[in-house]
Amino acid sequence: MAVRLLRLYVAGNSASSRRAQQNLERLRVSLGSRGWDVEIVDVLESPELAESARIIATPTLSYEDAARTRRIVGDLSDTARVLEFLGIDEKDEV
Template sequence: MTDGPGYDHTAPRYTLRLYVTGSTPRSTRAIENMRRICATHLDGRYDLEVIDIYQNPVAAVDQQIIAAPTLVKLLPLPLRRVVGDLSDTEKVLAGLEIQPHPLPPSA
């Protein structure tokens, strides 16, 4: 996807970490929502790491995660966080300072 038609080589690449708590319905929903948002709005310009804080509690302490699911945008700076199941796409995009993908023109 990174070399497809319309790919913008000057657009920033995003480094994202999603902290979840096991395979709960809320965690699963957050993962699905974030993958959909990335596929739709970041067009291959992202690295998404999912961290289960039950299996890696040190990672949560290092990033001062106090609620899960929590999405952390590490790059591009500034660092941003969004808490919740990420079902509100507009809130996630605004929180991460990502410009929404333009809608195709109507026929």
């Protein structure tokens, strides 16, 4: 299976950015290491990346899927719904 990519766009070290990163870390744990790459992009450090991805708010989690890119905005507190929106069915994965 091809490696799939989760990209988290944050802005510096703000409280919501930190929370999103912590929540994403939890998500990774729940997903296990099954061909997922997670990449953190600080839009303050790499504004060009944010621009090309048309990021207009942070934290934004982007699931770079070949078929279609799904994107959610918020601090990712609700892990179950985050997974659902990313189209990752935990049962499928098992």
